[in-house]
Amino acid sequence: MEKYISITKMDVHKDDIFFTDRTRDWCKLPYDGHPKGCPNYNKNPNCPEQTPFKPLLPDELALLLCKFDMKKYIEDMRVKHSDWTEKQLRCVLYWQGAVKKLIKKEIEKLHPNFILGSGSGFNCPSMEAAGINVIKTVKKLGIPIKAKPKDTIYLVSLIGWFEEDWKP
Numbered sequence: 001m002e003k004y005i006s007i008t009k010m011d012v013h014k015d016d017i018f019f020t021d022r023t024r025d026w027c028k029l030p031y032d033g034h035p036k037g038c039p040n041y042n043k044n045p046n047c048p049e050q051t052p053f054k055p056l057l058p059d060e061l062a063l064l065l066c067k068f069d070m071k072k073y074i075e076d077m078r079v080k081h082s083d084w085t086e087k088q089l090r091c092v093l094y095w096q097g098a099v100k101k102l103i104k105k106e107i108e109k110l111h112p113n114f115i116l117g118s119g120s121g122f123n124c125p126s127m128e129a130a131g132i133n134v135i136k137t138v139k140k141l142g143i144p145i146k147a148k149p150k151d152t153i154y155l156v157s158l159i160g161w162f163e164e165d166w167k168p
Contacts (some may be wrong), residue, residue: 001098004069006105010141014057018136023128024048027111051125058114058160065143066103066118071151103155127158
């Protein structure tokens with residue numbers, strides 16, 4: 001999986017983070033197979049209803065940007081699984097867990113005491129659960145992220161350092 005990703009750390013300021021109430025409602029939007037949105041909504045302490053909106057942010061912040069080459073991944077998977085549909089080739093179940101595992105390793109190397117993860121699976125609230133519009137935040141910083149990417153997918157985590165040990 002490592003051949004499909006690159007991870008970079010970008011220092012950011014609190015004012016670069018774009019918050020909106022609407023972002024927290026995205027989990028309730030319908031998607032394929034889930035007409036009422038995420039079936040686990042509000043069943044996890046890291047869900048929007050249980051995560052503070054606009055949490056206190058540390059002064060020292062960084063975005064961890066993981067760029068996933070979906071185009072190359074699909075090309076390689078198409079060779080391995082020539083009978084798979086486009087939907088199967090893009091299915092997050094086959095790639096996202098491994099990519100998030102690599103992101104977690106990078107986070108561990110940096111030793112932050114504040115983390116908002118890239119979606120679920122980080123044992124911390126997601127950026128969206130805290131009300132952060134990730135796409136607007138990242139675009140504001142000049143990264144060409146897209147809402148419905150086809151070729152390049154960005155998984156973004158916000159990490160930071162408080163002077164004293166602190167947990168969200």
